[in-house]
Amino acid sequence: AQSVTQLGSHVSVSEGALVLLRCNYSSSVPPYLFWYVQYPNQGLQLLLKYTSAATLVKGINGFEAEFKKSETSFHLTKPSAHMSDAAEYFCAVSVQGGSQGNLIFGKGTKLSVKP
């Protein structure tokens, strides 16, 4: 069965610092992996996705993520944080069928950016 673990429910960085949000997955088949962002009082927006092409995936707003099969990880990074990056970030892995729908989401990591 597929699952997603996001390490750290809250991450705080200073403006201009590196952002690193961790995601580890468990999957018995090659996964599709996604990062979503949720700004306050809004729905989830797709940041980027890995679908078995390039292992380094670039997304919107300067974010990128690297698929590492050996580490079963898909960590999200951004070289320099902006105040506008403050939001909650969700990692998700796709499944086919089953009772959990097509995407299984992690519990989310809330990113705070300090001036």
Next chain:
Amino acid sequence: DSGVTQTPKHLITATGQRVTLRCSPRSGDLSVYWYQQSLDQGLQFLIQYYNGEERAKGNILERFSAQQFPDLHSELNLSSLELGDSALYFCASSVDMGGDSSYGYTFGSGTRLTVV
């Protein structure tokens, strides 16, 4: 605008009541998913419909039901409401062609339900 439309945006109702949440998927998307988001439970998958038929069921209570209509819009019905049902309810849609889950989802902006 994501293309997924949810109405109403806010809903306040009393315990024991019944409400209906509506979702119009993005044009061309055949699958609709309903999620409940609360502070303590996080994002919980409720149910999926594909082209009018139920495809997957998650942690949906028996008091809740959903359907997808021929025009592909979907409704989530919540009855005998309890205080604990207060949450954000999201609808998402996807192309989901042939079960291909690589497209990901497009989310609506949600309905905030408050049960008093």
